[in-house]
Amino acid sequence: MKSLKIYYDSKISTYKIKGRRLQNVIELIGSPKNIKILDVGCAEGYLGAVLEKKGAKVFGIDISSNAVKKASKIISGANIVDLNEQTLPF
Numbered sequence: 001m002k003s004l005k006i007y008y009d010s011k012i013s014t015y016k017i018k019g020r021r022l023q024n025v026i027e028l029i030g031s032p033k034n035i036k037i038l039d040v041g042c043a044e045g046y047l048g049a050v051l052e053k054k055g056a057k058v059f060g061i062d063i064s065s066n067a068v069k070k071a072s073k074i075i076s077g078a079n080i081v082d083l084n085e086q087t088l089p090f
Contacts, residue, residue: 004063004082004084005063005064005082008062008063008064008067009064009065009066009067016044016046017046017047022047022050025047026050026051026054029051029056031054031055032051032054032055032056033054033055033056034055034056035055035056035057036056036057036058036059037051037056037057037058037059038059038060038061039051039058039059039060039061039075040060040061040083041061041062041063042058042060042061042062042067042068042071042075042078043060043062043064043067043071044067044070044071044074045058045060045067045070045071045072045073045074045075045078048060048071048074048075048076049074049075052074052075052076057076058075058076059075059076059077059078059079060075060077060078060079061078061079061080061081061083061088062078062080062081063080063081063082063083064080065080068080
């Protein structure tokens with residue numbers, strides 16, 4: 001699965017959820033105030049940052065170390081995890 005990690009590490013700044021898709025996710029979650037959310041495939045933390053602005057505490061995991069570096073700056077926590085080769089760290 002190393003090729004999968006290499007692929008996602010090379011995709012910089014291309015993971016933004018926006019528009020109607022973002023609105024659909026927020027509607028599905030409802031009011032995220034005071035809840036903890038695990039964002040699997042958090043990418044650079046864009047969705048998590050939106051949810052944190054609405055009161056959630058977001059922890060993300062992603063296979064890409066480049067994405068996790070960025071996500072960890074804008075959400076409560078982020079870890080590099082390859083679910084094909086390891087289990088969740090919590």
